Amino acid sequence: MAHITYIEAISQGLWEEMERDSSVFLLGEDIGLFGGAFKVTKGFLQHFGEDRVIDTVLAETAILGAATGAAVVGMRPVAEMQFADFVTTGFSQLVNNSASIHYRWHLPCPMVVRLPSGAGIHGGPFHSRNPEAWFFHQPGLKIVAPATPYDAKGLIKAAIRDSNPVVYLEHKRLYRHIKGEVPDTEYIVEIGKGDIKRSGNDVSIITYGSMVHMALEAADVVQNEYGISVEVIDLRSLMPLDTELIFQSVRKTGKVLIAHEDNITGGIGGEIAALISDQCFQYLDAPVKRIGAIDTPTPYCPTLEEFFLPNTKKVIAALQELAAF
Amino acid sequence: MQQNVKVNLTKEQYLHLYYFMLLTRAFEEAILKLYRQGKIVGGAYTGNGNEATAVGSAFALETKDYLFPMHRDMGAHLVKGQSLRHLMLQHLGRGNSLSKGRDGTGHYADPSLKIYGNISHLGAMIPMAAGVALASKLRKEKAVVMTYIGDGGSNVGDVHESLAMASVMKLPLILIIENNQFAYSTPVAKQKAMEKYSDRAAGYGIPGVTIDGTDIELVYKTCKTAVERARASEGPTLIESVTMRMHGHSAHDGAEYVPKTLLVEWKKKDPVQRIEKLLQDKKILTSTIKEEYEKKVFLELEDAVQFAIDSPYPPAEDAAIGVYAV
Numbered sequence: 001m002a003h004i005t006y007i008e009a010i011s012q013g014l015w016e017e018m019e020r021d022s023s024v025f026l027l028g029e030d031i032g033l034f035g036g037a038f039k040v041t042k043g044f045l046q047h048f049g050e051d052r053v054i055d056t057v058l059a060e061t062a063i064l065g066a067a068t069g070a071a072v073v074g075m076r077p078v079a080e081m082q083f084a085d086f087v088t089t090g091f092s093q094l095v096n097n098s099a100s101i102h103y104r105w106h107l108p109c110p111m112v113v114r115l116p117s118g119a120g121i122h123g124g125p126f127h128s129r130n131p132e133a134w135f136f137h138q139p140g141l142k143i144v145a146p147a148t149p150y151d152a153k154g155l156i157k158a159a160i161r162d163s164n165p166v167v168y169l170e171h172k173r174l175y176r177h178i179k180g181e182v183p184d185t186e187y188i189v190e191i192g193k194g195d196i197k198r199s200g201n202d203v204s205i206i207t208y209g210s211m212v213h214m215a216l217e218a219a220d221v222v223q224n225e226y227g228i229s230v231e232v233i234d235l236r237s238l239m240p241l242d243t244e245l246i247f248q249s250v251r252k253t254g255k256v257l258i259a260h261e262d263n264i265t266g267g268i269g270g271e272i273a274a275l276i277s278d279q280c281f282q283y284l285d286a287p288v289k290r291i292g293a294i295d296t297p298t299p300y301c302p303t304l305e306e307f308f309l310p311n312t313k314k315v316i317a318a319l320q321e322l323a324a325f
Numbered sequence: 326m327q328q329n330v331k332v333n334l335t336k337e338q339y340l341h342l343y344y345f346m347l348l349t350r351a352f353e354e355a356i357l358k359l360y361r362q363g364k365i366v367g368g369a370y371t372g373n374g375n376e377a378t379a380v381g382s383a384f385a386l387e388t389k390d391y392l393f394p395m396h397r398d399m400g401a402h403l404v405k406g407q408s409l410r411h412l413m414l415q416h417l418g419r420g421n422s423l424s425k426g427r428d429g430t431g432h433y434a435d436p437s438l439k440i441y442g443n444i445s446h447l448g449a450m451i452p453m454a455a456g457v458a459l460a461s462k463l464r465k466e467k468a469v470v471m472t473y474i475g476d477g478g479s480n481v482g483d484v485h486e487s488l489a490m491a492s493v494m495k496l497p498l499i500l501i502i503e504n505n506q507f508a509y510s511t512p513v514a515k516q517k518a519m520e521k522y523s524d525r526a527a528g529y530g531i532p533g534v535t536i537d538g539t540d541i542e543l544v545y546k547t548c549k550t551a552v553e554r555a556r557a558s559e560g561p562t563l564i565e566s567v568t569m570r571m572h573g574h575s576a577h578d579g580a581e582y583v584p585k586t587l588l589v590e591w592k593k594k595d596p597v598q599r600i601e602k603l604l605q606d607k608k609i610l611t612s613t614i615k616e617e618y619e620k621k622v623f624l625e626l627e628d629a630v631q632f633a634i635d636s637p638y639p640p641a642e643d644a645a646i647g648v649y650a651v
Contacts, residue, residue: 056490057490060486061486062452062455062490065451066490067456068453069452069454069456072434073391075463092446096446096449102650103648104428104433105433106424107434109650139648140648164650
């Protein structure tokens, strides 16, 4: 087992898949010579050459459209958006072309779009997006959002091998802050499978991405201080959702907190709450609660951003409220 | 741009072109008829006036080359090998159509013929076409990609981004801007401030040329030059093909906004009549051959229409399957 950072895990996964399959190639802005804005692809150009690590023009529509075209004729492109925010500029290609190709054309479209996402790094309104809900609403895309190095590596490998367009959300704040164990041997994490990151009996937290770590911290605190036993479900995949795992946990605890860093209104949490209400109504002992960012653009300065974002304290407060219900 | 390719077509090739011109015209007339009969439930588009551009351009391609046609390019589908039956099934939304009823018109893909149809968002296919050109380059296929856009659609950002990428990477991509004078109801003077669409090529450092899109020999020769250039890894070419949209934007559109004088002028350059005259002048087309071809086209269309009408819609529950590849 190697103890590596989240960003190293993504790089390793990409590297291994490129070694394994010559149809995999990378394209994006500044990813070759410069190694990427966050250095995910540092050293790739030197090893794999400029036909497989392609520095493109600054044009997100062209990048995403070119990835889609190459995928349709049998290659496996991995496109990097420098920041998840900038995927908006190429949005049409993803939602109109990539997402509907299999339904309309009956052809696979095996491509990955890497989106360095998330707030909490003082990126301000345009370097902090959590864009998952936009894509969640578009049939035909898969979405994954790993929280740990193990899942980050296993999911990038699974995403590259998938026959569908996969939106891969990599949280920028986790890049170098989170380290974890990764096996030395080959493995993948199946898309569509969540993971119980902590087992508990009183309250379930359904979460993903950066919030997994806050959920685990909060679970420790409420266990130690108030004797509340919390189960933490890390969705890992947002599309498809592991609904069976969610429902199992809800049936066990009867109380649910859905936590995501994305803002609340129209976020994925609303859909999960609706599914729980539909499928687990008789098991619920409290209203389903949600926690997320407030409904504003992401503010820049530390005081505003802290107020904007969910955090461990806010999760603890929500857990106490649910436990007391 | 140097037009250094000579048109050395054989008699058979000229007749081949003539056949596809007739077939395109007849196919689109059949489509309009089916639309009026209520048998085509959605939109119906024709390329009347654009046939020489569609047929002549696709004729410059080889089997291994890729075609990304637009909605005025039915002739290109046919030249690239698509069957009338498949095209008719598509228009009628049948379950055995290439899109299995999920979309109509030319909105399908047929990888066996390397045809990748358009979506309704104008310009949206050109980034994908550039991606296929990139794949061709990376895999050293020596296959080129030919794609199209209208005078209005050429303003969409996707077109610019694709040319920016394709020119830098020297991708084997040919873009034909079909300037047919109207983008739906908007005249071309309200779409551009420069003289010619081909002027835009200079901004990408690629060759650009403006041609009479009703002259099939010129279309073929220009496209052949661009194809050879792309195949030799010299990069993309921008071709402005000037034509006239003789019908409305789609079958529902009477196009009252088009000045009648314009239609009268362009009718003199009708592409089907032009090729007929060309072949008559070359003593290739006799009245016997003309009759024979017209009959052949009539019978083929009759078969395709009947086959499509007799084919069922897909079962309703099919709507729910196939969003994801397994």
